[in-house]
Amino acid sequence: MPRPRVSALIAAGGQGLRLGAPEPKQFLVLGAQTILEHSIERLLVHPGVDEVVVAVPADRVHGVAARCRERGWHRVTCVEGGARRQDSVAAAFAAAKTDAEVVVIHDAARPFVSASLIEATIEAAVTHGAVIAAVPVRDTVKQARGDRTAPSRPVAGTLPREDIFLAQTPQAFRREVLARALASGHGPDVTDEAMLVEAQGQAVFLVPGEATNVKITTQDDLEWARHHVARTGTMRVGTGYDLHRLVEGRPLILGGVHIPFDRGLDGHSDADIVCHAVTDAVLGAAAAGDIGRLFPDTDPQWTGADSVRLLEAAVVHLHQCGFHVSNVDVTVIAQRPKLLPYLEAMRGRLASALQVPIASVSIKGKTNEQVDSMGRGESMACHAVAMVVS
Numbered sequence: 001m002p003r004p005r006v007s008a009l010i011a012a013g014g015q016g017l018r019l020g021a022p023e024p025k026q027f028l029v030l031g032a033q034t035i036l037e038h039s040i041e042r043l044l045v046h047p048g049v050d051e052v053v054v055a056v057p058a059d060r061v062h063g064v065a066a067r068c069r070e071r072g073w074h075r076v077t078c079v080e081g082g083a084r085r086q087d088s089v090a091a092a093f094a095a096a097k098t099d100a101e102v103v104v105i106h107d108a109a110r111p112f113v114s115a116s117l118i119e120a121t122i123e124a125a126v127t128h129g130a131v132i133a134a135v136p137v138r139d140t141v142k143q144a145r146g147d148r149t150a151p152s153r154p155v156a157g158t159l160p161r162e163d164i165f166l167a168q169t170p171q172a173f174r175r176e177v178l179a180r181a182l183a184s185g186h187g188p189d190v191t192d193e194a195m196l197v198e199a200q201g202q203a204v205f206l207v208p209g210e211a212t213n214v215k216i217t218t219q220d221d222l223e224w225a226r227h228h229v230a231r232t233g234t235m236r237v238g239t240g241y242d243l244h245r246l247v248e249g250r251p252l253i254l255g256g257v258h259i260p261f262d263r264g265l266d267g268h269s270d271a272d273i274v275c276h277a278v279t280d281a282v283l284g285a286a287a288a289g290d291i292g293r294l295f296p297d298t299d300p301q302w303t304g305a306d307s308v309r310l311l312e313a314a315v316v317h318l319h320q321c322g323f324h325v326s327n328v329d330v331t332v333i334a335q336r337p338k339l340l341p342y343l344e345a346m347r348g349r350l351a352s353a354l355q356v357p358i359a360s361v362s363i364k365g366k367t368n369e370q371v372d373s374m375g376r377g378e379s380m381a382c383h384a385v386a387m388v389v390s
Contacts, residue, residue, distance in 0.1 A: 004126055007100035008043040008170075010054045012036050012108035013081020013088035024057065025216055026108040031229040031389070035216060036064070037071075038111030044073055045319045046118050049104070053096050055081035055088035072312070072355040086190050090182050102126060103178050105193055106169045109216045111225065118170055120207045125172035130197045132172075133209035134165035167192060168209040177202055234390040235326070238285030240277035243381040245373075254332060254339070254380075255346030255363065256308040256353070261337050265380060268297035268305075273382040274363070275307035278328055278350060279314045281386035286323045311353045323388040327360040334380040339365035 012026045019025045026036040033041070036054070043052050052073075056064050058080045065078040079095045081088030089105055096103065102125045106113065117133055124131035141164050145156035171194055173181075181196035190196055194204045216225055246252075250264030255274040265271035279291045294317065295302045295310050302310075315325065328350065332339060339346075343363050351358040368374035374381055 003048060004101035004122070005097070005099055006049050006102045006104060006122055007096040007175075008049045008052045008104040008106060009089055009092040009096065010036070010039055010043070010052065010106050010108050011081070011085050011088045011092070012039075013055045013057055013083075013091075014085065015057070019216070019218060019222065024060075025222070026056075027060070028222065030111060030225055031233060035111050035225075036108045037067070039106060039108050039113070040068070040073065040076060041324065042111070042113050042115070043104070043106060043118065044075060045324075046115050048119060048122050050100065051075045051077065051097060053077045053079060053092040054108075055079050055092040057081060067357070070351055070357045072315075072352045086182075086193070086196070089193060093178065093182060098175075100175055102172055103175050104170045104172045105178075106171075107215055110169055110213055111216070112210075112212050112214060112228070113170060114210060114213070117207075117210055117213060121170045121172040124205060124207050125174055128203065128205040129174045129177045130172075130194065130202055130204045131207055132192070132194045132204060133168040133170055133213065134206045135168065135209040135211065137161050137164045137166060165206055166209075167194065168213050168215070173197065232390075234323075236285045236287075236323070236388050238281045238283065238386050238388070240280030240282075240284060240384040240386070241382070242273040242276040242280070243374075243379055244271045244273055245379045246377065252337075253307070254342070255330075256306075256349035257342050257345045259337060259339070259342050269295070269302050269310065270304060270307050272307035273380055274330060274332060274346065274350070274384075275311045275353075277382040277384035278330060278354070278386065279307075279311045281328065281384040282311075282318055282325060282354070282388065283314055285386050285388040286318050286321045288317055288321050308349060308353050311350075315354055318388065322390050325354045325356050325360070326387040326389045327356065328354065328362070328384060328386045330361075330363045330385075331383045332363065332365050332380065333368050333374050333382070334365060335367050335370065335375055335377045 015024050027034050043049050061078050068076040079091050141159040141161050143156045144153040146153045244265035244267050246263040247266040252259045252261040252264040253270045253272045283289050347358050347361045351361045373379040
C-alpha cells in the first residue's frame, strides 16, 4: 500500500500566558533551539511528513519564516494564526496542500514527540479517519461540584479511571474528515479538533501517547524540559580535512561559491574542499561514514557533482542517524586569492545546507606563509570541526 501524502499543522499562535514568560512560550529557548523549532524539526524530519504549516502570531510570521529559510527548511510554510487555537488550525489548514490525504495537528509546546508516535497517528488516521494520541490516567479520578473558584470543593463522585485518558497531540485525520469538522463552525469551548470531529458524529480513536510527550504549560514544565534536554541530548564532535591541487581550466568553488581566479581545484566532483571537509566532519561526528563511502569517486554519477548537494544529502543521512548539526568551524588554507570578500556568501550556503542559522557557521581564511605546496600556490586545503547533537 503506498504511503499517504501528509500535511502537518502546528498551532503556535497563542501567547502562553499561564507560563508567565516575557514572550510566548513557543519562542523560549530549549537547548540550542526554541520550543517551536524543536516541534517543527520533529515533524519535518519524519519521512512520512510531506510539508509542515506553522501558524504563529502576526508579528512573528516574518521572523519564523526567515529562520526556517536559514535552516534550509524549505517544506515549512508560516501563516498568521488567530486568537484561539482553532483559528490558528483553520488558517494553517487553509494554507496546506489540498492533495494531502492525512492532516496531522500538533501543539508547538510539545517538543519531544517521537517519530514512532507520529507514525502511529498517521497509520491510524488512514484506517479510522480520526485519531488522537492519549495517555491513561494513573491516579484515582474525582469529580468536584460547587463553586469552581472556591478554595475547596466537595466531591461529586469517583470516575472509573480505566476509561479516562488525557489527550495529547499529534491528532491526525483524513483530510475530508477534518475539512467537514472545520467547516461546521468553532464553538467557544472547543479545546482540540477532535471535539469538532466528535460533534459531527465521527468516531475518534485513541492511540497510546507517551509520558515524555509533555506539553510545556507552566514553569515547572519548562524546568523539566530543560533538564530533559540536558540529560538526554548527546553532543558529539567530528573533524574533516581535504586538499586538492590547483590546475588551469577549472573553476574555483569554495563553500558553494564561485570565486574568480585563474585556476581551480582538481577533483572528481567540483572539488569544493570546504564542503568536502565539512561533510566529513558532520558524518564523522555521528560515526556515519565519510564522503568517500557515501559518494565514491569511482561512481560516474558524481563526476563534476555540486558538493553543496552532497553536503545536503549527508545532512539528511545525519538526521536519519538521530542527530542534527549544532555548529561548524572551518579554516581554509590558501595563499591566493584573498577569501575575505566571499566568506559571508560561503557561510550562507553552508548554513542553508546544514539547516542551521548562519551564526552557527564560522569560516576563516589563512595563508600558509609561502611554505609547502599551499604556500607556493599549488594547492589549497581545508580543516573543519563540527558539533552535532541528538
